[in-house]
Amino acid sequence: MALGKADFERARAHMVETQIAGRGVRDPRLLDAMRQVPREAFVAEGYEELAFEDAPLTIGEGQTISQPYVVALMMEAAETKVGDVALEVGAGSGYAAAVLGRLVARVFAIERHRSLAEEARRRLKRLGCDNIELRCGDGTRGWPEAAPFDVILVSAGAPKVPEALKEQLVSGGRLIIPVGRHDGHQRLLKITRCGAADSLTTDLGAVSFVPLVGEQA
Numbered sequence: 602m603a604l605g606k607a608d609f610e611r612a613r614a615h616m617v618e619t620q621i622a623g624r625g626v627r628d629p630r631l632l633d634a635m636r637q638v639p640r641e642a643f644v645a646e647g648y649e650e651l652a653f654e655d656a657p658l659t660i661g662e663g664q665t666i667s668q669p670y671v672v673a674l675m676m677e678a679a680e681t682k683v684g685d686v687a688l689e690v691g692a693g694s695g696y697a698a699a700v701l702g703r704l705v706a707r708v709f710a711i712e713r714h715r716s717l718a719e720e721a722r723r724r725l726k727r728l729g730c731d732n733i734e735l736r737c738g739d740g741t742r743g744w745p746e747a748a749p750f751d752v753i754l755v756s757a758g759a760p761k762v763p764e765a766l767k768e769q770l771v772s773g774g775r776l777i778i779p780v781g782r783h784d785g786h787q788r789l790l791k792i793t794r795c796g797a798a799d800s801l802t803t804d805l806g807a808v809s810f811v812p813l814v815g816e817q818a
């Protein structure tokens with residue numbers, strides 16, 4: 602039997618309760634955003650019931666929609682504020698951008714695979730996420746015309762931190778990025794820009810992302 606709107610709402614509430622709040626994420630705005638964004642709309646047709654699994658899921662082109670908890674971990678670390686302008690590098694299905702769009706004023710999102718970018722753009726439009734601008738391109742160079750950003754999230758594992766991204770942060774801005782030399786094994790870093798040349802790095806733990814591919818990666 603096909604699942605209805607109420608079933609999906611229940612499934613999202615359960616996902617937030619067990620996987621997100623249950624693991625210590627407390628920010629009520631973030632928990633609300635993750636209850637509201639219809640994660641089932643960001644997976645391939647026929648896979649809706651798997652959308653709430655505690656794992657990443659394939660979205661085509663060898664890429665994945667991140668595990669819900671990893672999305673929450675990055676958003677919480679980003680300390681988003683209502684008026685913030687944010688950039689996401691590696692938009693994939695558009696799910697993390699949609700959650701981010703509920704937490705900040707404006708989101709710019711970049712995806713390097715054209716087919717994924719087009720699908721994500723259509724999806725976000727259909728869902729009425731009108732504070733998100735998504736383009737196809739290499740996100741390692743950031744989005745200079747829209748910079749500076751209060752928050753930058755990188756949803757793919759980088760061998761090193763792209764300088765362009767650090768430079769596109771406001772003073773006090775937060776860059777959340779998985780960094781590591783080996784595919785699938787990274788440390789999630791939070792880099793807070795403290796001034797023109799200074800930054801503070803915090804290690805948030807081990808994560809596993811698909812690789813960031815680009816000029817500055």
Ligand code: SAH
Pocket residue numbers: 664665666667690691692693694695696697698711712713714717738739740741756757811812813814815816818
């Ligand atoms: N945030 C996404 C997760 C997508 S996985 C979601 O919620 O669905 C990471 C994505 O990063 C992949 O789709 C991959 O194609 C993309 N990517 C890798 N390198 C990139 C780059 N240099 N610029 C933009 N996107 C990139």
